[in-house]
Amino acid sequence: GENVEQHPSTLSVQEGDSAVIKCTYSDSASNYFPWYKQELGKGPQLIIDIRSNVGEKKDQRIAVTLNKTAKHFSLHITETQPEDSAVYFCAADSNYQLIWGAGTKLIIKP
Amino acid sequence: EAQVTQNPRYLITVTGKKLTVTCSQNMNHEYMSWYRQDPGLGLRQIYYSMNVEVTDKGDVPEGYKVSRKEKRNFPLILESPSPNQTSLYFCASSPYLTGTQETQYFGPGTRLLVL
Numbered sequence: 001g002e003n004v005e006q007h008p009s010t011l012s013v014q015e016g017d018s019a020v021i022k023c024t025y026s027d028s029a030s031n032y033f034p035w036y037k038q039e040l041g042k043g044p045q046l047i048i049d050i051r052s053n054v055g056e057k058k059d060q061r062i063a064v065t066l067n068k069t070a071k072h073f074s075l076h077i078t079e080t081q082p083e084d085s086a087v088y089f090c091a092a093d094s095n096y097q098l099i100w101g102a103g104t105k106l107i108i109k110p
Numbered sequence: 111e112a113q114v115t116q117n118p119r120y121l122i123t124v125t126g127k128k129l130t131v132t133c134s135q136n137m138n139h140e141y142m143s144w145y146r147q148d149p150g151l152g153l154r155q156i157y158y159s160m161n162v163e164v165t166d167k168g169d170v171p172e173g174y175k176v177s178r179k180e181k182r183n184f185p186l187i188l189e190s191p192s193p194n195q196t197s198l199y200f201c202a203s204s205p206y207l208t209g210t211q212e213t214q215y216f217g218p219g220t221r222l223l224v225l
Contacts, residue, residue, distance in 0.1 A: 041219075043202070044214075
């Protein structure tokens with residue numbers, strides 16, 4: 001079955017700098033790759049997603065890139081702000097399910 | 111307000127005492143699912159449902175049951191809870207337009223402790 005690996009598990013960056021989180025997946029049939037943000041005490045919330053017919057997608061300070069050949073996709077956050085501090089999850093669709101990475105705790109240092 | 115609600119939010123119980131965690135959504139979504147979240151393991155799907163009376167196992171179904179008698183409700187049942195089911199549980203729903211390739215809306219979570 002699908003396996004999604006996510007790195008790093010913790011990422012600490014200076015406010016204003018960029019953050020990059022990477023995921024790899026194993027199922028070549030996966031076509032949908034969402035990223036979710038989970039704030040303390042809340043459920044995950046979708047921040048951006050990408051489908052397999054697209055290589056890159058941007059939404060203001062957030063971008064996602066996908067390399068289907070290498071089976072990896074990445075989340076890029078530019079000009080990080082304190083409110084970006086959270087846990088971020090990547091996922092990939094496989095057989096009517098979403099398979100999730102283990103999560104990255106992003107810490108924004110003032 | 112469009113939302114997914116779960117009850118209870120916190121629950122402490124003892125081994126073997128049956129419990130039910132309720133989940134309800136008001137968005138007329140076809141797809142609903144239950145996840146458990148454990149440190150270092152991310153979210154793992156327990157069960158999912160693509161519509162009324164249609165349910166299927168996820169990756170970690172052992173020790174859990176679900177039912178989908180109405181579109182809006184998807185309760186999670188632990189017939190005989192054990193300490194290894196201590197976890198944070200999330201219910202989620204999404205419109206089933208392209209399978210799982212749609213935004214999933216999560217409830218606030220239920221923190222369960224089994225003694």
